[in-house]
Amino acid sequence: MTVTLADVAARAQVSPATVSRVLNGNYPVAASTRERVLRAVDELDYVLNGPASALAAATSDLVGILVNDIADPFFGIMASAIQSEIGGPGGRAGGERLAVVCNTGGSPDRELTYLTLLQRQRAAAVVLTGGAVEDPQHQAAVAQKLRKMTQAGTRIVLCGRPPADDTGAVALTFDNRGGGRALTEHLIGLGHRRLGYIAGPEERTTTRHRLEGHREALAAAGIEEEPGWTVHGRYDRRSGYEATLELLRRDPSLTAVVAANDSVALGACAALREAGRRIPEDVSVAGFDDLPFSIDAVPALTTVRLPLAEAGARAGRIAMGREEPPPGGLATVRGELMVRGSTGVPRG
Amino acid sequence: MTVTLADVAARAQVSPATVSRVLNGNYPVAASTRERVLRAVDELDYVLNGPASALAAATSDLVGILVNDIADPFFGIMASAIQSEIGGPGGRAGGERLAVVCNTGGSPDRELTYLTLLQRQRAAAVVLTGGAVEDPQHQAAVAQKLRKMTQAGTRIVLCGRPPADDTGAVALTFDNRGGGRALTEHLIGLGHRRLGYIAGPEERTTTRHRLEGHREALAAAGIEEEPGWTVHGRYDRRSGYEATLELLRRDPSLTAVVAANDSVALGACAALREAGRRIPEDVSVAGFDDLPFSIDAVPALTTVRLPLAEAGARAGRIAMGREEPPPGGLATVRGELMVRGSTGVPRG
DNA sequence: CACCGTGCCGTAAGCGTTTTCTACATGGAG
DNA sequence: CTCCATGTAGAAAACGCTTACGGCACGGTG
Numbered sequence: 171m172t173v174t175l176a177d178v179a180a181r182a183q184v185s186p187a188t189v190s191r192v193l194n195g196n197y198p199v200a201a202s203t204r205e206r207v208l209r210a211v212d213e214l215d216y217v218l219n220g221p222a223s224a225l226a227a228a229t230s231d232l233v234g235i236l237v238n239d240i241a242d243p244f245f246g247i248m249a250s251a252i253q254s255e256i257g258g259p260g261g262r263a264g265g266e267r268l269a270v271v272c273n274t275g276g277s278p279d280r281e282l283t284y285l286t287l288l289q290r291q292r293a294a295a296v297v298l299t300g301g302a303v304e305d306p307q308h309q310a311a312v313a314q315k316l317r318k319m320t321q322a323g324t325r326i327v328l329c330g331r332p333p334a335d336d337t338g339a340v341a342l343t344f345d346n347r348g349g350g351r352a353l354t355e356h357l358i359g360l361g362h363r364r365l366g367y368i369a370g371p372e373e374r375t376t377t378r379h380r381l382e383g384h385r386e387a388l389a390a391a392g393i394e395e396e397p398g399w400t401v402h403g404r405y406d407r408r409s410g411y412e413a414t415l416e417l418l419r420r421d422p423s424l425t426a427v428v429a430a431n432d433s434v435a436l437g438a439c440a441a442l443r444e445a446g447r448r449i450p451e452d453v454s455v456a457g458f459d460d461l462p463f464s465i466d467a468v469p470a471l472t473t474v475r476l477p478l479a480e481a482g483a484r485a486g487r488i489a490m491g492r493e494e495p496p497p498g499g500l501a502t503v504r505g506e507l508m509v510r511g512s513t514g515v516p517r518g
Numbered sequence: 519m520t521v522t523l524a525d526v527a528a529r530a531q532v533s534p535a536t537v538s539r540v541l542n543g544n545y546p547v548a549a550s551t552r553e554r555v556l557r558a559v560d561e562l563d564y565v566l567n568g569p570a571s572a573l574a575a576a577t578s579d580l581v582g583i584l585v586n587d588i589a590d591p592f593f594g595i596m597a598s599a600i601q602s603e604i605g606g607p608g609g610r611a612g613g614e615r616l617a618v619v620c621n622t623g624g625s626p627d628r629e630l631t632y633l634t635l636l637q638r639q640r641a642a643a644v645v646l647t648g649g650a651v652e653d654p655q656h657q658a659a660v661a662q663k664l665r666k667m668t669q670a671g672t673r674i675v676l677c678g679r680p681p682a683d684d685t686g687a688v689a690l691t692f693d694n695r696g697g698g699r700a701l702t703e704h705l706i707g708l709g710h711r712r713l714g715y716i717a718g719p720e721e722r723t724t725t726r727h728r729l730e731g732h733r734e735a736l737a738a739a740g741i742e743e744e745p746g747w748t749v750h751g752r753y754d755r756r757s758g759y760e761a762t763l764e765l766l767r768r769d770p771s772l773t774a775v776v777a778a779n780d781s782v783a784l785g786a787c788a789a790l791r792e793a794g795r796r797i798p799e800d801v802s803v804a805g806f807d808d809l810p811f812s813i814d815a816v817p818a819l820t821t822v823r824l825p826l827a828e829a830g831a832r833a834g835r836i837a838m839g840r841e842e843p844p845p846g847g848l849a850t851v852r853g854e855l856m857v858r859g860s861t862g863v864p865r866g
Numbered sequence: 867c868a869c870c871g872t873g874c875c876g877t878a879a880g881c882g883t884t885t886t887c888t889a890c891a892t893g894g895a896g
Numbered sequence: 897c898t899c900c901a902t903g904t905a906g907a908a909a910a911c912g913c914t915t916a917c918g919g920c921a922c923g924g925t926g
């Protein structure tokens with residue numbers, strides 16, 4: 171039916187072993203023989219049977235990248251960077267590695283399922299991106315799975331995710347707390363005293379860290395947060411829009427709104443504008459991440475730039491064993507405050 | 519070393535065959551036996567060896583999704599919809615299917631490589647999204663590969679891509695031409711006579727079709743396009759920014775700029791604003807795709823909404839054999855003109 | 867009571883590679 | 897001229913699963 175290695179061998183008048191060797195290029199083969207084999211491969215246009223190969227070699231060319239939301243450029247940018255480091259030549263069987271991204275949709279169950287699937291496929295490595303869910307039970311399940319996988323020789327790296335202790339996974343985490351703090355300090359420095367905060371989903375580490383940074387800044391400035399100044403939502407613009415309406419209802423005197431990320435900030439801008447508030451004259455708005463579109467907002471968004479592509483590339487290289495993991499298996503990646511037009515001095 | 523099916527069988531006091539059967543659930547097994555097996559699986563926490571399974575069964579649980587640019591929400595939204603239809607239970611071995619997205623970066627070579635990799639893995643299906651590259655040689659190579667894969671039983675569906683005749687692939691194409699035409703007709707209807715056009719990369723089908731639609735509208739209105747009114751670029755905002763500057767240099771009297779997509783349109787807006795042109799009073803701007811952020815532009819972008827998620831979901835279902843392919847293996851999906859604030863009546 | 871269909875389950879033959887071990891030349895050193 | 901290192905290639909044993917085939921109980925039918 172389909173052409174196999176044996177067919178190629180027959181045609182090239184060599185043994186299957188030899189064909190395998192030229193394909194894998196990990197064993198000396200005479201140039202003339204190699205050429206004969208290659209020609210046969212071509213003529214029959216043979217394609218290696220991946221599963222068979224993986225079975226025999228006890229490892230595959232698969233590398234997984236887990237993301238929370240593939241439609242969100244935040245993850246897209248990271249995934250793209252990771253993939254470009256991971257893909258390309260260097261796989262087994264003279265081939266490329268198959269770098270694939272899996273969309274968990276932020277669901278812990280799907281995350282675990284994908285991990286199992288990747289484990290089942292004997293993936294060579296997997297990179298997990300984005301914040302983790304804080305449910306202890308789920309975290310334990312993930313940690314256990316990660317431990318199993320690293321023990322089985324799968325390299326695991328966390329990109330933009332808190333470390334998972336004792337699992338053998340190396341982590342590149344974003345300094346969300348520091349970024350959140352810098353943003354709010356900036357606003358306080360401008361003179362704001364009444365700041366609304368639109369947080370992400372309650373159960374995510376990213377959400378908590380950014381919020382904690384915000385509150386640290388408030389505390390440091392001696393500002394007491396009033397109840398109702400913080401609203402939880404999702405990481406999309408729609409959520410930002412709705413949360414802002416709620417914030418306005420709760421306290422119309424807010425002079426600044428800090429958003430969980432740039433998309434949320436955009437939704438906030440839309441809501442504020444509809445409510446007749448000018449930005450930044452009446453209300454300042456700040457985002458997080460500095461995604462490409464945030465510079466096109468009018469006014470351009472003040473935000474914290476996260477080096478998504480750089481971190482992703484580094485994570486990819488570490489996953490491929492092409493770069494040393496950071497000492498202790500943990501590195502913190504800082505963001506950079508980008509001050510733009512959406513924040514300004516409050517009136518009065 | 520790692521626990522195998524045989525270990526589970528031993529522990530459950532049954533034969534390997536029985537274990538396989540309860541795992542695959544495709545053969546009657548007594549309830550009591552099944553439970554015993556399941557318990558053993560749990561106690562040993564056994565994970566199936568995917569490659570071995572795929573080898574024996576001559577097919578895998580893998581489903582591939584090819585995208586041109588994973589960092590672009592256009593693809594992210596489609597991929598997300600496809601993946602949510604494809605993933606989930608229904609795979610072999612009582613498990614989920616592994617739906618993975620592969621980022622070609624728009625490179626024909628990488629596209630082919632990924633196809634080969636997926637073929638090698640004996641993928642159950644693959645969905646290709648986004649426009650194709652027009653190079654005849656590359657198209658032939660892709661067509662040949664697709665043909666091979668469909669013959670081998672892999673279901674192939676093209677989503678937002680022109681059909682590939684004679685390959686057995688089913689296609690859901692977007693009516694880019696119609697959308698482009700509608701957009702320009704709208705502008706002409708408003709009174710515009712001097713329209714700049716920022717096209718995508720020259721070699722992509724999507725680019726050509728949108729441009730042809732634009733020109734059809736011009737021709738139908740008896741407007742003769744002047745040389746220099748069309749600039750080619752990439753599908754990102756940076757490119758839109760630069761192309762607009764070029765357009766302005768070539769012909770400052772343009773009253774409208776039609777962009778290849780929304781990101782490009784955003785870049786165009788930025789350039790126009792910097793050049794001191796108001797939108798839409800001085801220059802109207804139109805985009806394409808209606809990505810989420812385009813409604814947040816100020817003014818909101820007039821554009822053509824493509825039902826990305828719907829088309830993706832349908833493609834996913836077809837790939838899974840859960841929905842009948844359209845008659846003739848080809849369906850055209852139309853866009854919808856969304857008139858918003860970025861287009862208006864020209865001055866004078 | 868004999869017989870056969872039915873429901874479960876075990877046996878064993880693959881599936882297509884990789885890789886260890888062995889074997890055969892060949893050529894240079896002693 | 898002998899011997900051994902070296903370079904190259906073949907034989908065959910895994911790798912862990914699926915599944916066709918056969919067999920054994922069991923219970924219902926003739």
